[in-house]
Amino acid sequence: MSSFEQIRTLIPAEARAAIRTGAYGRHTAGLAAGYLQANLVVLPETHALDFARFCQRNPKPCPVVGMTDAGSPKFRTLGQDVDLCRDVPSYNVYEHGVLTATVPDISDLWQDDFVGFALGCSFTFENALIAAGIPVRHIDMDTTVPMYRTSIALTPAGPFSGTMVVSMRPIAEARVSEAIAISSRFPLAHGAPVHTGNPGDIGIADLRTPDWGEPVDIEPGEIPCFWACGVTPQAVLLAASLPMVITHTPGHMLITDVPETADIPVIQSD
Known part of the structure; x- marks a missing residue:
């Protein structure tokens, strides 16, 4: 097994x-x-149009950067030989709203009517924050970013509705406006924060108990900043209770060949 530091030096x-x-x-x-890294959602074609509508109506947590043909596990616009069945480190499998398995490969589960969606990921703007000298604590700690359910309502579509999930990063108060400006340059990666400051204002009771990921400390002089999160559709899909849905395990993304600065993915994999 390769270490994080070894993998960190590799190209996509x-x-x-x-x-x-x-x-x-x-x-x-x-x-x-x-x-660009991407969140993953795989669901039956019968629900794909409603899910696409849901993403269009809620672009902050669900920015679509790629979509497969029905029955194909290949993202044509995200890189050379990007296979959604094998190229994510860990997948969650849900059946009728219940998590039934977490697996490293979904080739055996693939069905001819499945459609895959790739949704933009906050890891993209994190690299820009680091380049600007703004620390990202969960990366420094080698842990998964803390994520929380909120009271922020989403616009429904078909069977899909619910509230937004956010990810949190503590930022030094003097650099919050800079972090907002930097992340706003990446609309395909959730853009600017949806909230800064008091977590109770968006329905979060305790930052020490995230719904996904691992907690991080907030040091004196830091402000908790909350970005829309790609785990939002996982929570929404769970509530929709479809016969089968497959997603990435939170924190375990699909790495693409698309530069973070691209406005729209343009790489062809034919």
């Missing part, structure tokens, strides 16, 4: 190869700097 295709062969199976925060 090499990192995907390590994941595909099982040489690496941990979180992807901090990997393939400069390239």
Whole structure:
């Protein structure tokens, strides 16, 4: 098994190869700097249009950067040989709203009517924060970013509705406005924060008990900043209770060949 520090030096295709062969199976925060990472949703074609509408109506937590043809596990616009069945370190499998398995490969579960969605990920703007000298604590700690359910209502579509999930990063008060400006440059990666300051204002009772990920300390002089999170559709899909849905395990993303600065993915994999 390769270490995080070893994988961190690889280009996207090499990192995907390590994941595909099982040489690496941990979180992807901090990997393939400069390239877009994506959240993953796989669901039956009968629900794909409603889910696409849901994402269009809620672009902050659900920015669509790629979509497969029905029955194809290949993202045509995200890179050369990007296989959604094998290139994510860990997948969650839900059946009728219940998590039934967490697996490193979904090739055996793939169905001819499945459609895959790739949704922009906050790991993209984290690289920009680090480049600007703004520390990102969960990366420094080698842990998964803390994520929380909120009271922020989403616009429903078909069977999909609920409230937003956010990820939190503590930022020095003097640099919050800079962090907002930097992240706003990446609308495909959730853009600017949806809230800064008091977590109770958005329905979060205790930052020490995230719903996903691991807690991080907030030091004196730091402000908790909350970004829309790609785990939002996981929570929404769970509530919709479809016969089967597959997602990435939180923190374990799909690494693409698309530069973070691209407005729209343009790489062809034909």
